Amino acid sequence: MAAVDVVIPVLNEERALPACLDTLRGFLSKELAEHRWRIVVADNGSTDGTLAVAEASAKEHPGEVAYVHLDERGRGRALRRAWGESTADVVSYMDVDLSTGLEAFPRLVSAVALEGYDVAIGSRLAQGARTTRSRKREAISRVYNTVIRLSMGTRFTDAQCGFKALSRRAAAVLIPVVENNHWFFDTELLVIAERRGFRIKEVPVEWREDPDTRVKLVPTVLEDLKGLARLRLRGIPAVEPPGGGPR
Numbered sequence: 001m002a003a004v005d006v007v008i009p010v011l012n013e014e015r016a017l018p019a020c021l022d023t024l025r026g027f028l029s030k031e032l033a034e035h036r037w038r039i040v041v042a043d044n045g046s047t048d049g050t051l052a053v054a055e056a057s058a059k060e061h062p063g064e065v066a067y068v069h070l071d072e073r074g075r076g077r078a079l080r081r082a083w084g085e086s087t088a089d090v091v092s093y094m095d096v097d098l099s100t101g102l103e104a105f106p107r108l109v110s111a112v113a114l115e116g117y118d119v120a121i122g123s124r125l126a127q128g129a130r131t132t133r134s135r136k137r138e139a140i141s142r143v144y145n146t147v148i149r150l151s152m153g154t155r156f157t158d159a160q161c162g163f164k165a166l167s168r169r170a171a172a173v174l175i176p177v178v179e180n181n182h183w184f185f186d187t188e189l190l191v192i193a194e195r196r197g198f199r200i201k202e203v204p205v206e207w208r209e210d211p212d213t214r215v216k217l218v219p220t221v222l223e224d225l226k227g228l229a230r231l232r233l234r235g236i237p238a239v240e241p242p243g244g245g246p247r
Contacts, residue, residue: 002113004037004165005088009078013096014049017041020096021057025064027102035090035109039065042082045073076178076185083171089113091171095162101206108165111201118170118198118242121156121190122163122205133209144224148187151228154194156202159187160224163205169242170198177237183220184227191231197241 006024010017021039028037041054054067068082083091090112094100100122111120124131125145131138141158148159164186166174170193178188194200 002035002090002109003088004032004035004090004092004109004113005040005082005086006037007040007042007079007082007091007093008096009042009044009075009082009093010046010050010054010096011044011073011075012046012048012050014046014053016096017050017053018057020098021065023098024102025061027105031102031106032109035113038063038088040082040086041065041067042070042078043067044070044075044078072181074181074185075183077181079185080175080178080181083166084175086168086171089168090165091168092165093162095210097210099208099210100161100163104163104203104205107203108163111203112165112167115201116199117201118167119190119193119200120165121158121200121202122161122207123156123158123202124161124205124207125157126202126204128204130204130206131209132207137209140221144221147225148191148228151232152191152195154191156190156194156200158202159190161205161207162186167242173239173242174198177239179230180223180227182223184224187224188227188231192236192239195236196239199241 024039043051043054051069057065058067070081079093090109104122108120111117123129148154174189174193180188
């Protein structure tokens with residue numbers, strides 16, 4: 001049995017958060033019953049009632065729901081805080097819209113908790129994945145991930161699917177050397193992990209585009225390209241992988 005923290009980074013999601021928590025609690029109770037799980041809402045700079053929703057849920061479901069609050073915004077910043085404070089064996093995260101099918105989540109956890117991988121990621125581009133999204137977003141995603149592989153020499157297929165899990169040891173080593181606190185956080189973490197020998201497992205997922213997504217494509221792409229340029233110019237930080245487990 002492993003302890004698993006499931007982090008939900010949120011920014012002004014008072015409407016979507018209640019349904020997310022109800023759905024996720026029901027799923028984890030059935031499908032992750034062999035592990036000790038906890039949902040952690042990571043509120044990064046919300047100005048609506050998101051924090052109140054998280055507080056109420058944590059009070060109603062102690063041990064199953066917790067929360068952290070940051071005054072500053074940034075998905076990477078929220079994950080840095082929640083994962084950094086976690087004592088769970090496996091730390092993970094998913095998006096509040098649950099656009100990635102939850103049926104793949106136990107496979108992420110098993111990859112880290114039972115199979116010895118350091119990182120497990122959902123992939124919308126791996127063989128067997130099924131996606132429903134606009135042609136524009138599909139094209140941008142494929143081009144971006146191709147740029148990553150060509151510029152950084154990596155092998156993973158989908159850097160930014162909001163569906164990832166890490167061992168606590170891997171998180172403790174990687175988080176301090178990741179500089180970005182926003183959307184590029186995922187990509188930077190994965191590039192460093194793979195280039196430094198961490199074991200990464202990709203799990204094909206079913207993914208549906210949320211028409212109400214808060215992601216702004218152009219600024220996000222520009223931030224990502226700047227991040228890749230920074231890694232190319234400065235090089236990959238020297239870190240030691242946790243060791244053990246299969247590739």
